[in-house]
Amino acid sequence: MPAFASDLARLRPDEIAVRDPNQSFTWSQVGEILNRVANRVLAADLGERRRVAVFAENAAETAFSHLGCLLGSTSTVPVNFHLTAEEAAYILVDSDSRIVFVGPETLERGIEAARLARLQGLLIDIVGWDVSHQEVTDWSAWLEAGDPSDPSLEVVPRANLLYTSGTTGLPKGTELPPTMFAGGSTMAEHLEGMKINRFADYGTHLVVGPMYHTGPLNGMRLLVRGVPMVILAKFDAESTLATIQESKTESSVMVPTHFVRLLALPDEVKAKYDVSSMKLVAHTGASCPVDVKRAMIDWWGPIFTDAYGATEVGTTCSISSVEWLANPGSVGRAVPPFSVLVLNDDGDEVAANTEGRLFFKDATGRGVIYPNDAEKTKAANISPGVFTLGEIGYVNEAGYVYITDRFSDMVVSGGVNIYPAEAEQVLVQHPGLLDVACIGVPHNEMGEELKALAIPRDVKNPPDAKEVLAFCRERLSHFKCPRTIEFVDDLGRNTMGKINKRKLRAPYWEK
Missing domain, CATH: 3.40.50.980 (Rossmann fold)
Structure with missing residues (x-):
């Protein structure tokens, strides 16, 4: 087993290393499972990118899949378990994942996602725990076929590929950044880091x-x-x-x-x-x-x-x-390798305690990178290593950052990033709607929630609000859909077709 697990198994033989609501594992058991996972993926043909997807709810097996694959020089792609089969299939294809791990809650969607991905030419297998299906390799059987001996520590560590919702409606894949990934040229160096x-x-x-x-x-x-x-x-x-x-x-x-x-x-x-x-x-x-x-x-x-x-x-x-x-209210001071910049609309830096657009400068020059999309990478950085998280705020004399508003469309509900474009692209297809804009409005528990403002085709006879929301939920993951809808006469589009969403949001936040 990995050295850390064997040492702990010797020093703390009875200690529970991993526990979930249904099961628990000692250090010795964890070590053997991780070895088997690592050696299975090391022996597998995972293509040049060596990626696998984990499409499962929280469980011990979810953790073992991620860590075991890491030890086996494989990049895992965590897939939001709320996604529909179609949404998950897009990620499987875009990431070139060759295995998708599923649990009982995601079994049917995982099977359908793999089927859709195969239609696009992806070679992908399905491995699942606590499930029984002819198209899915049982987790226990898959593990049993793995070599329990220690995997090589000379293999290359590979960062996770994570997907964030996109402003254009399609998720963007981004590798776990160096600030969160230990790096190293070998697994031995990575484990030390x-x-x-x-x-x-x-x-x-x-x-x-x-x-x-x-x-x-x-x-x-x-x-x-x-x-x-x-x-x-x-x-x-x-x-x-x-x-x-x-x-x-x-x-x-x-x-x-x-x-x-x-x-x-x-x-x-x-x-x-x-x-x-x-x-x-x-x-x-x-x-x-x-x-x-x-x-x-x-x-x-x-x-x-x-x-x-x-x-x-x-x-x-x-x-x-x-x-x-x-x-009170500050999100703190910038941490290395980042420094903070507050810019006005002309791109000039403003004085302390002056509100403006918040940007961060990465001293390494890396900034934001989307491996599969050079154009999105370029658009995310206004200059090499200088990027924004889409928010407005100020910095006081001591360097503490305060967030006051957001200039990007992104909505953060319960800690989850939601980009309105995804729901807008679905809702605009509703036969009873002429135009739609989705915005974030206050919510006592979630911080904010997504709200749709829609222009009906027939102002005197608008569609039923519940039916419109159901239309969206049938086509998109529920967490991406608006919770409420309000019918309006105008969205304020300018001659270029753009909407000032800060202006649309303002009345709700001023209440």
């Missing part, structure tokens, strides 16, 4: 978010440092508190929506559980409302670190709870 992790100084790590996000995936990599992991299948506020108390977890990655749901529990429920074991919680996904973060600090203590950034680049700003209490 993986030891540098801010969570590594703490005990059991709690995974509450979906493992297609970069934050929860970090928990999987902590196994290399000998940090045990507890995986929740889905987030539930009270179950999270119960798990913290039972497993004495010490770290986690969450989003502000998790905090809102935890705080919404009745006081008597919150008082039932001991959360004093928690030592570090990083929160990502969206800026956290001041009252929510202050309430969490009052409850759990000053253990929170805000990691503001994006999948494409990693963390660009960070702030501890102590710093935040002195600078």
Whole structure:
């Protein structure tokens, strides 16, 4: 088994290394599983890119697929388990994945996605756990055929390829950036680099978010440092508190929506559980409302670190709870290799405390990269290594960044990035609609939600709102669809056909 697992199996033979709601594994068992996965993919013909997709809900097998494939010099592609078969098929083809791992919840969609991908010429196999289907290789049987001996440490480590929704409606693939990937020319160097992790100084790590996000995936990599992991299948506020108390977890990655749901529990429920074991919680996904973060600090203590950034680049700003209490509302100061720039509409840098468009400069010159799309890569960087996450804000004299608005169309709902273009392209096909624009509007729990503003073809007899929303949900993953629709007379398109979405959003945020 890998050296880290064999050492831990010897030193802590009875310790549970990985636990999910249905099963648990010791270090010895984890080591053997990872070896078998690594050797299976090392022996497989995975094409030049050596990629496989993981299209499954949170489970121990999800973590083993990612980490085992990494040890086998294979890039894993985490696929959002909410996607439709058609959406998943696009990612399978675009990433050139040669295996797709599925669980029982994604079985049927995974099979259909693979079928659609094969129609486009992709050679792909399906491996699944807790399933029985003639088109799917059983996970246990697949593992059994793997060599349990230690894989070579001279192989090349390959970063994850992650997909973010696109402004044009198609997802964009981006490799896990150097700020989040240990790199190295060999697996031996990579494993050594993986030891540098801010969570590594703490005990059991709690995974509450979906493992297609970069934050929860970090928990999987902590196994290399000998940090045990507890995986929740889905987030539930009270179950999270119960798990913290039972497993004495010490770290986690969450989003502000998790905090809102935890705080919404009745006081008597919150008082039932001991959360004093928690030592570090990083929160990502969206800026956290001041009252929510202050309430969490009052409850759990000053253990929170805000990691503001994006999948494409990693963390660009960070702030501890102590710093935040002195600078409430800030997302922190820029962290190396990034520096922050605030520019006006003419592209000139503005003075401290002056609102403008937020840009970041990557000292390495890398910036944002989309491996399969040179044009999108070029469009994402206004100059080499200088990019924006699409938000408006200011920087104070001490260098602390504050977010005040967004100039991109992106909506962040519950920590999930949603690009309105995807829903707009579906809704505009509805026979009862003439034009559509989707915007983000306030939502107490999710931060914001997607709302459709639509011009009906027949103003006097508009289509039924519920039917229009159902039309969208039948064709697109539900999380990408608007929750509400409002019929309007005009969207304010200019002579170039463009819409000022900041203007459309303003009335809802001013209420």
